[in-house]
Amino acid sequence: MELLEICKRAKSVKFDIQKLSSDDKNKALLCVADKLETEAERIIAANDLDYKNGQQNGMHQGMLDRLRLDDKRIKAMADGIREVVGLEDPIGTEIEHFERPNGLKIKKVRVPLGVIGIIYESRPNVTADAFALTFKSGNAVILKGGSDAINSNVAISEIIREGLSESGVNPDAVLLITDTDRSVVTQFMKMNEYVDVLIPRGSAGLIRSVVENATIPVIETGTGNCHIYVDKDADIDKAINIIINAKTQRIGVCNAAESLVVHKDISKEFLPKFSKAMNEHGVEVRADEASRSYIEDSKEVTEEDFGKEFLDYIISVKTVSSVSEAIDHINRYNTGHSEAIITEDKESAALFLNLVDAACVYVNASTRFTDGFEFGFGAEIGISTQKLHARGPMGLKELTSYKYQIIGDGQIRS
Structure with a gap:
């Protein structure tokens, strides 16, 4: 299907979706969730092609x-859709209401954004997640996945469309751009006549390209140069466990820790244990001069390392003399995603929570x-690192706008 035809169909179907009741949407979502699990072999076969x-x-x-997709991840996709079913439908909910002195009654209510375009890379589970959230929030969605996951995305989107059709819902609620030519992405960014909002998910290069070139309003999802700051009042065992989890559980995700900041008063006791843990998990440590004397086999950190999302078994280390210096370092190099402090001191924790500039602070x-x-x-539809409209993990409410409904009784403006 040509891009223009896809966009026209999405614009047409968005009004059909807005007419669906919450029950209609939930029944369709449950059907899709079940179908994803029953068709798991079909998805895995397609994913095997992409993986190879x-x-x-x-x-x-x-x-x-x-x-990579397997039975466990496909079940997680289906369970995610079922959890969306259990969430309150945001459409039509009242945000606020008030009455003017002239008797006009004004109500502010949530409404769908309309047609949402999503450009993403590598992670085929995004196809199901994006559908579930956009559909439940009353939107049509156009998906443009990366060429590296094309077979997986086609299989998942076909199964979703089959589930919608079986539920009596127009399957054009989800449309996949299958043309892998890069020029199509550039054309898609200019379809502001048909697409209301564009959300990029992926590499820094992809996000920057969309932000700089799109004529459609963009919700920017950012890369994750996430820091963990180990304060002088940290519980060392707690800190080590958290760092191992944040750094090594999955290296290729945006919420993985990429940088460690440590208070100088605890570095002599903490850093050798940290070094041992990183060595056991195959993580390369790149540290500043103050840290390297306590870390075996560490490499000298560079300015570029401090600001880099490695997506690899690599972590940068910086020693500081205070929580304020840690906050300044993090605010200089972070990407506004997720930052954490390990401390038993409530004042340090409060300072960190209040002054670190990120969507999520732990x-x-x-x-x-x-x-x-x-x-x-x-x-989630993504992790927004911008500050307008949505910030942090974007769920149903973040995929809505609002309108004012005004009820009068013959009032005219003088």
Whole structure:
């Protein structure tokens, strides 16, 4: 299907979706969730093709991990959709109401955005997550996945469309752009006559390209140079466990820790244990001069390292003399995604929570929790690192706008 035809069909179907009741949408979502599980072999067969192509093309291990689907991940996709079913439908909910002195009654209510375009890379589970959230929030969605996951995305989108058709819903609620020519992405960014909002998910290069070139309003999802700051009053065992989880559980995700900041008063006791843990998990440590004397086999950190999202078994280390210096370092190099402090001191924790400029700020917890599913959103459309409209994991409410409904009784303006 040509891009223009896809966009026209999405614009046409958005009004059909807005007429659906919450029950209609939930029944369709449950049907799709069940169908994804029953058709798991079909999805895995398609994913195997993408995975083998990725290996042959020298795809990095972190990206291969993002690409891979198995029974467990497909079940997680289906369960995410079921969790979305259990969430309150935001459409039509009242945000506020008030009455003017002239008797006009004004109500502010949530409405769909309309047609949402999503450009994403590598992670085929995004196809299901994006559908569930956009559909439940009353929107049509046009998906443009990366060429490296094309077979997986086609299989998943076909199954979703089949589930919608079986539920009596127009399957054009989800449309996939299958043309892998890069020029199509550029054309898609200019379809502001048909697409209301564009959301990029993927590499820094992809996001920057969309932000700089799109004529459609963009919700920017950012890369994740996430820091963990180990304060002088940290519980060392707690800190080590959190860092291992945040750095090594999955290296190829945006909420993985990429940078460690440590207070000088605890570095002598903490850093050798940190070094041992990183060595056991195969993580390369790149540290500043103050840290390297306590870390075996560390490399000298560069300015570029401090600001880099490695998506690899690499972590940068910086020693500081205060929580304020830690905050300044993090605010200089972070990407506005997720930052954490490990401390037993309430004042340091409060200072960190209030002054670190990021969408999600943690005390004594792993940055890996920055995720729509973990936040109870069922799934997520992405992690917004901007400050207008949406910030952090984007769930149903973040995929709505609002309108004012005004009720009068013959009032005219003088």
